[in-house]
Amino acid sequence: MPTPRRSGFGRVLIAVYAVLAIAATGRSVYQILSDFQEAPVAYSLSAVAAVVYVVATIALAARGAGWTRVAVATIAFELVGVVVVGVLSLTHPELFAHASVWSWFGAGYLFIPAVLPIVGLWWIRRTERQAVTA
Known part of the structure; x- marks a missing residue:
C-alpha cells in the first residue's frame, strides 16, 4: 500500500525527480567525457x-523514517545548491x-530545479504531518 508521500501528487513528484535524475546524469556524463577541461566547475556541478x-528520487520512493530523513537532507542540499550555483x-x-543543471537557477531546465526542492520539502512536511495525525 502506498504511503501518503508516495501516492497522488507524490507519484508525480517522484516522476519529476526521476526525469531530472536521468537528464542530469546523461548531461553530466556526456559533458565530462566529451570536454571536461572546457568547464570543469560547471560539469562537476552537473x-x-x-x-x-x-x-x-530513491529516498522519496522508499519507505521508512530513515529514507524520509535522507529525502529531506538531499532536497535541502539541492535547494542550497540551486541558490548558490544560481547566484555564482x-x-x-x-x-x-x-x-x-543549476546554473542561472536552472534556466536550462525551465527553472524546475529552483522550484522542485521547495515543492519537495513542502510535500514531505505535509505528508509527514498527515501520517502523525492519522
Whole structure:
C-alpha cells in the first residue's frame, strides 16, 4: 500500500525527480567525457546535481523514517545548491563557461530545479504531518 508521500501528487513528484535524475546524469556524463577541461566547475556541478536527483528520487520512493530523513537532507542540499550555483553563475560567469543543471537557477531546465526542492520539502512536511495525525 502506498504511503501518503508516495501516492497522488507524490507519484508525480517522484516522476519529476526521476526525469531530472536521468537528464542530469546523461548531461553530466556526456559533458565530462566529451570536454571536461572546457568547464570543469560547471560539469562537476552537473554531476553533483545528478547524484542529488538520483538519491532524492530513491529516498522519496522508499519507505521508512530513515529514507524520509535522507529525502529531506538531499532536497535541502539541492535547494542550497540551486541558490548558490544560481547566484555564482550570475556574479561569476567565468566559472560557468558552459551551463550546469543549476546554473542561472536552472534556466536550462525551465527553472524546475529552483522550484522542485521547495515543492519537495513542502510535500514531505505535509505528508509527514498527515501520517502523525492519522
